[in-house]
Amino acid sequence: MNNDIAEVIADIEKVACLINMQGKHNVFIYNQGHVNEIQIRAHLNGWKNNRDPFLSEDISYDINYKYFEYEKSLKALKRVRDTLRKLYKNGIVEGI
Numbered sequence: 001m002n003n004d005i006a007e008v009i010a011d012i013e014k015v016a017c018l019i020n021m022q023g024k025h026n027v028f029i030y031n032q033g034h035v036n037e038i039q040i041r042a043h044l045n046g047w048k049n050n051r052d053p054f055l056s057e058d059i060s061y062d063i064n065y066k067y068f069e070y071e072k073s074l075k076a077l078k079r080v081r082d083t084l085r086k087l088y089k090n091g092i093v094e095g096i
Contacts, residue, residue: 005061008077015084038060040080
C-alpha cells in the first residue's frame with residue numbers, strides 16, 4: 001500500500017523533471033515530508049507572474065492520519081501523473 005503511493009509520487013517527479021527539461025512548460029513539485037503532502041503546480045508555456053497554473057493539486061499521503069483516505073489520494077496522484085505524462089508526450093493536454 002505505501003509503495004503504491006511512493007511509486008506514483010516518484011513517477012510524478014520524474015515526468016515533471018522531463019517536462020521542465022523540454023523547456024516549454026514548467027512544473028513545480030513541493031513535497032512536504034513533515035506533513036506528508038505533495039503540491040503540484042503546472043504552467044503551460046512556462047511560469048508567468050500573476051498567471052494561475054493549469055494544474056494545481058495539494059494531495060495528502062499521511063497514512064497515519066486518522067481520517068486519511070488512501071484510495072482517494074492514490075486516485076488523485078494517478079490523475080496528476082497521467083495528466084503530466086500527456087503533457088510530456090504531446091506537448092499539450094486536451095481540454096485545457
